[in-house]
Amino acid sequence: MMVSSQAGASAPKPQANGDEPPVVFETVGQLRKYVLNRPQKLNALDTPMLKLLRPYVEDWSRSQLSKILVGQGVGRAFCAGGDVAGVVELAADEKTRPEAIDFFKREFELDYLLAAVAQVYVAVMDGITMGGGVGLAANAPFRIATENTLFAMPETKIGYSPDVGATFFLSRLDGEIGTYLGLTGESIKGRDVYELGLATHFIPSRRIPALLERLASLDRASYEVVDSTIEECSQEREPGEPPCTFISKLRTVLDSVFSHNSVEEIIADLKQVHESHEDASIRKWAEESLAALDLRSPTSLKVALLALRKGRTATLHGALQNELNIATAYCSGASPDFKTGVTSVLVTKTKERPAWSPSTVAEVRDSDIAAKFFGQYSPQNGTAPSLELPKDVDVELGKTNEPMRFALPTEQEIHQMVAGSHRSSGSTGLTKEELVQKFVSLRKGKTGVREKVVDVVERKCVEELDKASGKKYLKWKGH
Structure with missing residues (x-):
C-alpha cells in the first residue's frame, strides 16, 4: 500500500489507527518524504516496509521534478532497527530460511540505493536510530541529529554482527570510535552523534517542522543551498551543556x-x-x-x-x-x-x-x-545471494558519495591541512588559530568547528616555535 499526500512538511504525528500503512509517503512542492509509521514497534523495519520503500526510492531517484527526499519516523524513533525476532523465527526452519536471508538482502539493497541517489537526501534522526535505522541514514549527505537522537549499532548484544553498511561507515569515522561502537554496542546521544561525525547537523527538535517547510519552498535545491538552510536552524552549545563525551x-x-x-x-x-x-x-x-x-x-x-x-x-x-x-x-x-x-x-x-x-x-x-x-557463504560459492541493483546504479560510489562532506572536518582533513596537502593549504605553516580560522571559513561558520579542530590539535599536534617570526607552527605528531 502506498499513500501519497499533499500535506504540509510538519513533524509526523503518531497514528492511533492500526489500519494505517507502515510507511506513509508525502509530496510537498519539490520535496518528497517517507515517514516510517510503526510507532508501536519503534518503526522497526520488516519486509512489507522494505517492499514499499524500494520502488518509491527508485522512482524518486529518477524523477526530474522532486529534488529533495526526507526520511522521518513517527513517534519517539526514527527507526529502531530491523524486526529481527521474526527473522530468527524464519531462519530456524529450513523451509522458511530463504525468507530470513531475503529480508537482509532487501534491507541492504535499499541502504545502497539511498546512498547512491544523486539528488539531495535528508535523514532526520529525531529519536531512536539503531541498526536498520542507521543503515537508512548513515550514507545520506545530510543527517540531522537532535537532542532526542539515541544512536547505536547494538548487534553484538543479540549475537549478531553490525550490518546495513556499518562495516563501511563505522570504519571511516575518526580514530577507533567506530570500532568501539561496533563492538560494545553502546549508545550515544544528542549532540555527541553530531560531534563524532555520525550526523552532519545538530538541530533542536522543535525546529524540524519549520526547517522542512523551508526546504519544501526552496527555488534551488543544490547541496550547498540545502546545507546552509539546515545550518541556519542549528544551535550552538548552550552554557552548562556538557562537552562531547569522547574528547x-x-x-x-x-x-x-x-x-x-x-x-x-x-x-x-x-x-x-x-x-x-x-x-x-x-x-x-x-x-x-x-x-x-x-x-x-x-x-x-x-x-x-x-x-x-x-x-x-x-x-x-x-x-x-x-x-x-x-x-x-x-x-x-x-x-x-x-x-x-x-x-x-x-x-x-x-x-x-x-x-x-x-x-x-x-x-x-x-x-x-x-x-x-x-569463506563458506558467498555468491561465488553459490551459498549466499548477490545484491541486486538497477543497472543504472553506480556500484563503486566513488566521488558521487561523500557522507562527510557537510559534517564537521575529519581528523584526516585536519591532518592534510597541517601537512600542507589539503586543497586549501597555503605554502606556509599554520598556527593553531590560523588552522581554526581556515576551517571556520571552509565550513562557513558551522556550529562546533572550532571545538572539533582544537580537540584534534591538542591530541594530534605539537607546536614548534619559529624563532624568526616568534610564531608557534603546528606539526602533526609522528611526522
Whole structure:
C-alpha cells in the first residue's frame, strides 16, 4: 500500500489507527518524504516496509521534478532497527530460511540505493536510530541529529554482527570510535552523534517542522543551498551543556585500546587501563567497557572486529555484500548465538547474560570465524545471494558519495591541512588559530568547528616555535 499526500512538511504525528500503512509517503512542492509509521514497534523495519520503500526510492531517484527526499519516523524513533525476532523465527526452519536471508538482502539493497541517489537526501534522526535505522541514514549527505537522537549499532548484544553498511561507515569515522561502537554496542546521544561525525547537523527538535517547510519552498535545491538552510536552524552549545563525551585524554585512550586487530588484545589493554590509569574517570570508562564486552557474544565480537577491519578497504557495495554473506551464515546456523541473543534480549527480555556458545572469547577460534563467516557463504560459492541493483546504479560510489562532506572536518582533513596537502593549504605553516580560522571559513561558520579542530590539535599536534617570526607552527605528531 502506498499513500501519497499533499500535506504540509510538519513533524509526523503518531497514528492511533492500526489500519494505517507502515510507511506513509508525502509530496510537498519539490520535496518528497517517507515517514516510517510503526510507532508501536519503534518503526522497526520488516519486509512489507522494505517492499514499499524500494520502488518509491527508485522512482524518486529518477524523477526530474522532486529534488529533495526526507526520511522521518513517527513517534519517539526514527527507526529502531530491523524486526529481527521474526527473522530468527524464519531462519530456524529450513523451509522458511530463504525468507530470513531475503529480508537482509532487501534491507541492504535499499541502504545502497539511498546512498547512491544523486539528488539531495535528508535523514532526520529525531529519536531512536539503531541498526536498520542507521543503515537508512548513515550514507545520506545530510543527517540531522537532535537532542532526542539515541544512536547505536547494538548487534553484538543479540549475537549478531553490525550490518546495513556499518562495516563501511563505522570504519571511516575518526580514530577507533567506530570500532568501539561496533563492538560494545553502546549508545550515544544528542549532540555527541553530531560531534563524532555520525550526523552532519545538530538541530533542536522543535525546529524540524519549520526547517522542512523551508526546504519544501526552496527555488534551488543544490547541496550547498540545502546545507546552509539546515545550518541556519542549528544551535550552538548552550552554557552548562556538557562537552562531547569522547574528547581529550579519554579519546586518546579509546583510540589506542580499540586499534588492535584482536579482541583479546583490546580486552587486555582495557584491563590495564582499568588497573593503572592515573585518571579515575578513564578507569571507570575502562571498567564499563569491559563489562559491556563481557555481556556480548564472544563469537559476534570476533566476527564484528574482522568485518570492520575488512570494511576499511572495501567499497560500500563490497561491505554490504560481505555483510550479506555474514547474515546468511548466521541464518544458516554458523553460530547459535543469533537465536540465543534475540530470544534472551528481545523476546523473553531476561536480565542475565545470554548463554553464548562458546561462552568466552578464548574459546572462539579465529580459524573458525574466518571459515564460517568469511569463506563458506558467498555468491561465488553459490551459498549466499548477490545484491541486486538497477543497472543504472553506480556500484563503486566513488566521488558521487561523500557522507562527510557537510559534517564537521575529519581528523584526516585536519591532518592534510597541517601537512600542507589539503586543497586549501597555503605554502606556509599554520598556527593553531590560523588552522581554526581556515576551517571556520571552509565550513562557513558551522556550529562546533572550532571545538572539533582544537580537540584534534591538542591530541594530534605539537607546536614548534619559529624563532624568526616568534610564531608557534603546528606539526602533526609522528611526522
